Amino acid sequence: MTPEIPKVYDPQAVEERWYRFWEERGLFAPEAQDGNGRTAYTIVIPPPNITGSLHIGHALDNTIQDILIRWRRMQGYAALWVPGTDHASIATHTKIEEMLAEEGTSRWELGRERFLERAWAWKDKYGSTIINQLKRLGCSCDWSRERFTLDEGCSAAVLDVFVRLYHEGLIYRGHYITNWCPECQTVISDLEVEHQDIDSNLYYLQYPFADGPGHMTVATTRPETMLGDTGVAVHPDDRRYKACVGRTLLLPATGRRIPVVADTYVDPEFGTGAVKVTPAHDPNDFELGRRHDLAPLQVIGKDGRMTEAAGPRYAGLDRLECRVRLLEDLRAAGVLAKTEPISHSVGHCYRCDTAVEPLISEQWFVKMRPLAESAIRVVKEGEIRFVPDRFTKVYLNWMENVHDWCISRQLWWGHRIPAYYCQECDRVTVAAARPDGCPGCGGAVAQDPDVLDTWFSSALWPFSTLGWPGDTADYRRYYPTSTLVTGYDIIFFWVARMIFSALKHTGTIPFRDVLIHGMVRDSQGRKMSKSLNNGVDPLDVIREYGADTLRFTLVTGNTPGNDLRFQWERVQTGRNFANKLWNAARFAQLNLAGYEPGGERAPADLADRWIISRLEAVRAEVTAKLEQYDLGAAASALYSFAWDEFCDWYIELAKPRLAADAPAPARSEAQAVLVQALDALLKLLHPFMPFLTEALWQGLPHTGESLMLAPWPPAGNRDLAAEGDMALIMEVTRSLRNLRAELNVPAGKQASAIAVAPGPREARVLRESAGRITRLAALSQLDVVESLPVRPAQAGAAVAAGVELFLPLRDLIDFDKELARLAKELDQASLELAKVEERLQNAGFTGRAPVEVVEKERQRRTELADKREKLAARLTMLGG
RNA sequence: GGGCGAAUAGCUCAGUUGGUAGAGCACCUGCUUUACACGCAGGGGGCCACAGGUUCGAGUCCUGUUUCGCCCACCA
Numbered sequence: 028m029t030p031e032i033p034k035v036y037d038p039q040a041v042e043e044r045w046y047r048f049w050e051e052r053g054l055f056a057p058e059a060q061d062g063n064g065r066t067a068y069t070i071v072i073p074p075p076n077i078t079g080s081l082h083i084g085h086a087l088d089n090t091i092q093d094i095l096i097r098w099r100r101m102q103g104y105a106a107l108w109v110p111g112t113d114h115a116s117i118a119t120h121t122k123i124e125e126m127l128a129e130e131g132t133s134r135w136e137l138g139r140e141r142f143l144e145r146a147w148a149w150k151d152k153y154g155s156t157i158i159n160q161l162k163r164l165g166c167s168c169d170w171s172r173e174r175f176t177l178d179e180g181c182s183a184a185v186l187d188v189f190v191r192l193y194h195e196g197l198i199y200r201g202h203y204i205t206n207w208c209p210e211c212q213t214v215i216s217d218l219e220v221e222h223q224d225i226d227s228n229l230y231y232l233q234y235p236f237a238d239g240p241g242h243m244t245v246a247t248t249r250p251e252t253m254l255g256d257t258g259v260a261v262h263p264d265d266r267r268y269k270a271c272v273g274r275t276l277l278l279p280a281t282g283r284r285i286p287v288v289a290d291t292y293v294d295p296e297f298g299t300g301a302v303k304v305t306p307a308h309d310p311n312d313f314e315l316g317r318r319h320d321l322a323p324l325q326v327i328g329k330d331g332r333m334t335e336a337a338g339p340r341y342a343g344l345d346r347l348e349c350r351v352r353l354l355e356d357l358r359a360a361g362v363l364a365k366t367e368p369i370s371h372s373v374g375h376c377y378r379c380d381t382a383v384e385p386l387i388s389e390q391w392f393v394k395m396r397p398l399a400e401s402a403i404r405v406v407k408e409g410e411i412r413f414v415p416d417r418f419t420k421v422y423l424n425w426m427e428n429v430h431d432w433c434i435s436r437q438l439w440w441g442h443r444i445p446a447y448y449c450q451e452c453d454r455v456t457v458a459a460a461r462p463d464g465c466p467g468c469g470g471a472v473a474q475d476p477d478v479l480d481t482w483f484s485s486a487l488w489p490f491s492t493l494g495w496p497g498d499t500a501d502y503r504r505y506y507p508t509s510t511l512v513t514g515y516d517i518i519f520f521w522v523a524r525m526i527f528s529a530l531k532h533t534g535t536i537p538f539r540d541v542l543i544h545g546m547v548r549d550s551q552g553r554k555m556s557k558s559l560n561n562g563v564d565p566l567d568v569i570r571e572y573g574a575d576t577l578r579f580t581l582v583t584g585n586t587p588g589n590d591l592r593f594q595w596e597r598v599q600t601g602r603n604f605a606n607k608l609w610n611a612a613r614f615a616q617l618n619l620a621g622y623e624p625g626g627e628r629a630p631a632d633l634a635d636r637w638i639i640s641r642l643e644a645v646r647a648e649v650t651a652k653l654e655q656y657d658l659g660a661a662a663s664a665l666y667s668f669a670w671d672e673f674c675d676w677y678i679e680l681a682k683p684r685l686a687a688d689a690p691a692p693a694r695s696e697a698q699a700v701l702v703q704a705l706d707a708l709l710k711l712l713h714p715f716m717p718f719l720t721e722a723l724w725q726g727l728p729h730t731g732e733s734l735m736l737a738p739w740p741p742a743g744n745r746d747l748a749a750e751g752d753m754a755l756i757m758e759v760t761r762s763l764r765n766l767r768a769e770l771n772v773p774a775g776k777q778a779s780a781i782a783v784a785p786g787p788r789e790a791r792v793l794r795e796s797a798g799r800i801t802r803l804a805a806l807s808q809l810d811v812v813e814s815l816p817v818r819p820a821q822a823g824a825a826v827a828a829g830v831e832l833f834l835p836l837r838d839l840i841d842f843d844k845e846l847a848r849l850a851k852e853l854d855q856a857s858l859e860l861a862k863v864e865e866r867l868q869n870a871g872f873t874g875r876a877p878v879e880v881v882e883k884e885r886q887r888r889t890e891l892a893d894k895r896e897k898l899a900a901r902l903t904m905l906g907g
Numbered sequence: 908g909g910g911c912g913a914a915u916a917g918c919u920c921a922g923u924u925g926g927u928a929g930a931g932c933a934c935c936u937g938c939u940u941u942a943c944a945c946g947c948a949g950g951g952g953g954c955c956a957c958a959g960g961u962u963c964g965a966g967u968c969c970u971g972u973u974u975c976g977c978c979c980a981c982c983a
Binding site for chain 1: 909910911912919920921923926927930931932933936937938940941942943945946947948949950962963964975976977978979980981982983
């Protein structure tokens with residue numbers, strides 16, 4: 028034994044070394060493989076935010092991408108994986124402002140310029156952190172092509188797009204009601220608002236008529252907004268209120284006079300059927316107000332406090348404080364008719380979780396309808412395919428109901444809006460470069476202070492990273508990209524926006540397939556979160572178990588699109604598997620002494636022919652599953668093949684022929700097949716477990732620089748004869764092992780067995796493989812006969828694949844135990860036979876089922892009848 | 908209000924076009940078999956949520972119900 032190969036795989040010793048090997052040799056670039064004729068396969072990374080470090084969701088997302096890119100690279104594609112990071116405008120803002128707060132300062136105190144300096148410093152520090160973590164995971168990105176959403180090229184793309192859309196009228200500016208986050212101090216898009224159901228109250232308020240006695244009662248969940256009411260609306264067909272329309276009400280607490288209007292928006296069934304209208308603080312009321320000339324009156328400011336317009340008693344109060352005081356006042360005035368509990372949804376900022384305030388402000392928007400049209404078409408027509416397919420509907424449903432996209436943000440970190448306002452006249456100039464002066468009057472211009480929604484630049488990522496708007500070599504060669512891999516949580520934020528942007532600006536789809544995966548949850552299925560402190564740091568897993576184990580654990584056995592639970596027990600399984608492979612290769616190393624590559628012939632040995640054939644079967648399955656994007660099934664197939672077939676059967680079968688004292692020709696043939704099989708297995712496993720497989724492959728005789736660039740195993744032929752023979756041997760072996768175990772034959776006891784072959788084929792196969800079976804079942808001898816005049820009485824008996832097996836045990840046998848065991852087996856066979864016969868007696872079955880199914884069932888009946896007969900005879904003989 | 912997903916062994920999950928219910932972990936019994944105890948061999952364990960329907964045949968297809976989860980939505 029060679030002492031230098033440790034028994035236990037240590038990933039730490041391997042991973043760093045081989046990553047450096049790949050990186051130093053530039054193997055991640057598609058140029059590492061020669062030939063220009065190769066088809067491109069491109070993935071552009073979903074750029075991680077520079078705000079943080081790699082989390083378990085990134086680990087899953089990037090593992091999937093790396094599996095795909097490594098597999099395609101081995102298949103001979105010009106495989107390019109473009110890496111990069113996202114400036115994450117609002118998220119980074121939050122982080123930096125937190126940091127500034129800790130320092131006792133703020134962005135306002137710092138000013139724009141110095142704030143941006145801090146932001147770039149942040150980017151330099153944290154941008155590289157996550158890149159290094161991706162490397163730890165084994166990602167084979169082409170780092171020479173790394174991009175950043177705020178780098179020169181991406182920024183040029185953003186400007187180009189903005190200016191173009193503006194001149195086409197697809198970007199416009201205007202006063203609309205928008206979602207204002209009082210905490211982040213910026214407007215956010217509809218998508219960035221998360222609705223949460225809140226238990227609250229529905230307050231019934233009485234508004235007296237100004238022009239006569241009586242009152243109308245309105246219901247509201249936000250009483251503080253009544254200070255901004257400029258009307259009350261009822262349904263035009265509501266008979267209760269027919270006479271009220273056109274009259275005037277006196278708004279309590281303010282004494283303002285407001286009209287009653289009729290609008291079909293109002294649901295007569297809800298509340299009292301009369302709605303207070305607050306155009307400045309409710310999106311519906313905003314629209315309703317426009318229809319009826321009810322001017323907005325802003326009573327809540329951008330700081331979440333009541334404005335002067337709310338009146339002296341309330342101005343300056345926080346909106347919630349105001350609610351309390353106002354309710355007291357209304358109750359005192361006797362106009363709070365009743366309060367009833369209600370659950371309703373309240374919008375919250377997706378970044379800071381603050382309740383969003385609908386406010387009117389002047390913002391920039393993208394007109395979505397014209398852009399959505401083609402974005403719907405390419406998906407409907409299958410040019411872009413969602414995997415799994417069910418996400419197609421999710422996408423289409425959103426795109427078909429899309430609203431205009433608010434793209435301006437009152438932030439500093441990001442792409443500044445290229446709009447310049449003349450200080451002298453009203454003219455607005457939108458241009459990529461700052462104009463020297465107003466093109467109209469020559470006056471000085473000031474640039475819009477706002478930046479763009481961070482997703483505006485992400486939307487261009489698949490082409491901006493490849494050089495667009497320049498007509499670059501990369502853009503021509505690698506665009507459109509092949510596969511986009513991302514979670515279902517950003518289908519709208521990102522995927523949808525890339526699709527319409529690409530169609531608009533590049534005239535083509537950005538990617539062919541969209542592979543959607545689920546979220547990684549904790550072992551109980553809960554979302555990982557800071558507050559629950561249930562997060563799993565992928566770096567911890569890598570440090571303790573290795574990146575290969577993490578990768579394998581994350582993909583194995585998972586269904587595409589479904590969430591998965593992270594369980595440490597499964598990590599152990601992954602670790603064990605890595606160790607199993609390590610030791611299989613270690614076994615090969617220990618048995619390859621004297622092996623000379625070359626001069627291989629077609630294998631003659633049954634075990635060799637069998638494993639080569641099985642390898643072809645798993646090769647075909649893994650390839651097919653990868654093509655379907657079912658990575659979990661591909662990994663599972665490899666797991667069971669490697670463990671059960673390769674290790675537990677093939678290696679055990681090969682051992683005698685590989686022994687140092689084995690005959691030379693047989694030994695070198697066995698060595699050749701061992702190398703061939705292991706080589707192919709490592710290739711198939713490489714996309715999943717790149718480090719381990721590279722390390723092991725480098726220890727094998729091979730040609731080529733790296734397993735990374737080795738060709739994916741080509742299709743071969745199955746040897747069904749060998750597979751059939753091995754199936755017989757395996758079944759007989761298992762049955763004999765079972766006999767030993769059930770009858771408590773001590774491991775040290777060298778028992779001999781008799782096999783009665785039902786036909787010449789079985790007799791031949793068992794005779795040829797008697798040596799293998801005795802070895803695998805720890806027998807001293809196996810006598811294969813075609814008939815046996817007298818069955819041994821002192822023996823355990825079984826029937827496997829039609830072969831009668833006897834394990835003579837002389838004095839050792841426990842008669843009662845054997846009788847019970849046989850009886851149980853007989854029962855089972857009888858039960859199954861009864862079912863089969865019932866089916867075959869059913870005219871419906873024999874008449875309608877496909878012939879091959881019926882034929883199979885008939886064969887099964889023969890087998891079971893034979894088995895039952897033999898077992899029954901045995902039982903009779905033993906006197907049971 | 909609309910849509911989607913899940914329900915299969917104690918746990919986490921597979922189950923391809925309907926044709927004898929599987930894996931890993933856990934559990935039980937053996938085993939210092941010269942690659943691996945992170946291992947080897949053997950074993951037990953399932954009214955496939957419920958009720959109907961289609962079919963010769965349903966975990967799989969259809970309808971309905973229940974429970975859990977998610978997404979969308981302008982429910983004052």
